[in-house]
Amino acid sequence: MAPSNTAELVVLVDDDGRRLGSAPKAQVHHTSTPLHLAFSCYLFDHSGNVLLTRRALHKRTFAGIWTNSCCGHPAPDEQMSDAVHRRVRQELGVGVAELTCVLPDFRYYAVAADGVAENELCPVYCARVDGAVRPDPQEVMDHRWVPWEHARTAADLGWAISPWAAEQIPLLERAGVPQASGSGG
Secondary structure, eight states: OOOSSSOOEEEEEOTTOOEEEEEEHHHHOSTTOOOEEOEEEEEEOTTSOEEEEEEOTTOSSSTTOEEOSEEEOOOTTOOHHHHHHHHHHHHHSOEEEEEEEEETTOEEEEEOTTSOEEEEEOOEEEEEEESOOOOOTTTEEEEEEEOHHHHHHHHHHSTTSOHHHHHHHHHHHHTTOSTTOTTOO
């Protein structure tokens, strides 16, 4: 696990995903954000509903925007799956089971209204929740369990959800997610 007593570092990478070094997260996100490692995670309940979260208003990028269940950055020496488990526990107060990397090569670039850019090599994971969700209000201002079809509609509209989720949801659907949603209702 990443140490919690140091400034959070992000892993900088080149266009081929090779590690170049690290930098403090607080200094990385700006109008010329360098390419760095991140992840997105979509959590499902046992009925096939997906957890959507609304980012806290003080977040550096895309504050107040609805998005996937959880996002984060691995520490320099942390395995990506360990980072997902750590961040979901920190941000949502819950463990996960059946963690699977569905889109290992997902990459995106998005600019928020204030000009701050996200520039991430961002594998996308799916998992089942293992307990009750208890979001940290410093990270998540709201959350909703919704049928997959509602997430897909938000992605289709584009303005209703983060730009990375709007790109990821159709790709996840083409990859067969959610696998166990049945009719989705």
